[in-house]
Amino acid sequence: xxxxxxxxxxxxxxxxxxxxxxxxxxxxxxxxxxxxxxxxxxxxxxxxxxxxxxxxxxxxxxxxxxxxxxxxxxxxxxxxxxxxxxxxxxxxxxxxxxxxxxxxxxxxxxxxxxxxxxxxxxxxxxxxxxxxxxxxxxxxxxxxxxxxxxxxxxxxxxxxxxxxxxxxxxxxxxxxxxxxxxxxxxxxxxxxxxxxxxxxxxxxxxxxxxxxxxxxxxxxx
Amino acid sequence: xxxxxxxxxxxxxxxxxxxxxxxxxxxxxxxxxxxxxxxxxxxxxxxxxxxxxxxxxxxxxxxxxxxxxxxxxxxxxxxxxxxxxxxxxxxxxxxxxxxxxxxxxxxxxxxxxxxxxxxxxxxxxxxxxxxxxxxxxxxxxxxxxxxxxxxxxxxxxxxxxxxxxxxxxxxxxxxxxxxxxxxxxxxxxxxxxxxxxxxxxxxxxxxxxxxxxxxxxxxxx
Numbered sequence: 001x002x003x004x005x006x007x008x009x010x011x012x013x014x015x016x017x018x019x020x021x022x023x024x025x026x027x028x029x030x031x032x033x034x035x036x037x038x039x040x041x042x043x044x045x046x047x048x049x050x051x052x053x054x055x056x057x058x059x060x061x062x063x064x065x066x067x068x069x070x071x072x073x074x075x076x077x078x079x080x081x082x083x084x085x086x087x088x089x090x091x092x093x094x095x096x097x098x099x100x101x102x103x104x105x106x107x108x109x110x111x112x113x114x115x116x117x118x119x120x121x122x123x124x125x126x127x128x129x130x131x132x133x134x135x136x137x138x139x140x141x142x143x144x145x146x147x148x149x150x151x152x153x154x155x156x157x158x159x160x161x162x163x164x165x166x167x168x169x170x171x172x173x174x175x176x177x178x179x180x181x182x183x184x185x186x187x188x189x190x191x192x193x194x195x196x197x198x199x200x201x202x203x204x205x206x207x208x209x210x211x212x213x214x215x216x217x218x219x220x221x
Numbered sequence: 222x223x224x225x226x227x228x229x230x231x232x233x234x235x236x237x238x239x240x241x242x243x244x245x246x247x248x249x250x251x252x253x254x255x256x257x258x259x260x261x262x263x264x265x266x267x268x269x270x271x272x273x274x275x276x277x278x279x280x281x282x283x284x285x286x287x288x289x290x291x292x293x294x295x296x297x298x299x300x301x302x303x304x305x306x307x308x309x310x311x312x313x314x315x316x317x318x319x320x321x322x323x324x325x326x327x328x329x330x331x332x333x334x335x336x337x338x339x340x341x342x343x344x345x346x347x348x349x350x351x352x353x354x355x356x357x358x359x360x361x362x363x364x365x366x367x368x369x370x371x372x373x374x375x376x377x378x379x380x381x382x383x384x385x386x387x388x389x390x391x392x393x394x395x396x397x398x399x400x401x402x403x404x405x406x407x408x409x410x411x412x413x414x415x416x417x418x419x420x421x422x423x424x425x426x427x428x429x430x431x432x433x434x435x436x437x438x439x440x441x442x
Binding site for chain 2: 023024025026028029102104105106107108110114115117118145146148149151152153154155156157158159160161163164165173176177179180181182183184185
């Protein structure tokens with residue numbers, strides 16, 4: 001049992017080291033040799049867990065679509081926003097998520113493994129369809145279109161934020177993005193009740209949220 | 222003179238061939254050998270124009286920021302929208318523009334050459350500041366923020382559109398993006414007068430636009 005736990009932890013640390021490499025130099029330039037140097041593992045030990053670089057990339061991508069931290073809210077639109085704000089909070093802190101985004105963007109990796117964008121769009125669309133049934137959306141808002149555009153816009157804002165020299169906070173930028181698009185999505189009465197603040201992602205993951213503090217019922221803080 | 226013209230044409234065809242390679246396999250995997258095979262040039266002839274792959278990448282990026290087709294309109298906001306709709310129309314048709322976007326997205330190429338995103342943001346911000354002076358923007362709209370978010374959103378929507386299997390038209394998607402964000406940017410009276418239609422880019426580049434047809438004065442068509 002202890003051995004199995006250690007194996008799981010080794011596997012996880014390999015994935016994390018490879019994720020960091022993908023982030024730093026891109027899929028194509030990330031080599032097994034650099035990974036071995038970074039982890040101190042032997043080639044044999046590595047191959048026990050992952051036969052190829054491709055297998056590691058698949059392992060990273062499998063972690064990419066996550067609803068961790070999203071909990072039921074008064075408005076379904078709030079859950080949709082929470083998805084994006086949580087990811088904005090976690091991405092700069094988790095190389096695994098950054099690597100997954102990077103692999104989706106890299107043309108070579110993308111041609112080998114595809115991307116998780118369709119999965120993200122599906123998750124968002126489901127929430128928006130439900131929001132529509134509850135009367136939260138403006139009459140002309142089309143859930144499938146909004147879900148698709150939002151995944152694109154989110155991805156691009158993340159990319160550009162990472163590159164610009166100003167070193168902006170991703171949560172601030174994604175919060176601004178939602179303030180930019182939600183007036184064309186939400187009915188005004190609902191919009192006024194949504195919490196779009198940049199610190200929402202952090203609060204949803206924090207201990208206060210676990211205790212059922214106001215943040216969990218969709219009340220703007 | 223004829224020799225100089227031929228040299229310019231050769232240089233251009235090399236850049237275009239390399240741009241196509243960048244688009245197909247990414248910066249890292251694009252090789253001089255593949256380029257020589259594709260163009261039929263000798264190594265010597267190639268090196269006369271470009272000493273390295275890096276020089277070709279710089280050549281491609283130098284073409285990336287273009288206001289081609291944008292002409293004075295009744296509303297400055299229309300010129301800002303035109304910038305994005307023109308690029309959406311041209312990108313799928315011009316490997317050079319696609320390659321420039323790809324190089325900005327590729328982490329290796331980006332670390333070597335930077336991106337043109339700051340230039341695009343500046344161009345957009347100038348137009349939005351002018352729109353603000355003319356009273357076209359909502360009171361809380363901040364030109365610098367909107368310009369930055371729009372460049373990010375545009376880039377991401379392009380990326381995702383390219384990848385999704387549905388094979389959507391980029392002009393349609395970018396038109397939808399503007400319809401999504403402009404209600405939070407433009408005063409309602411101005412919004413109603415903007416032409417956000419997907420075919421605007423094509424019309425601005427067409428012969429009718431050159432002749433000063435209605436499209437040039439910002440009238441919705």
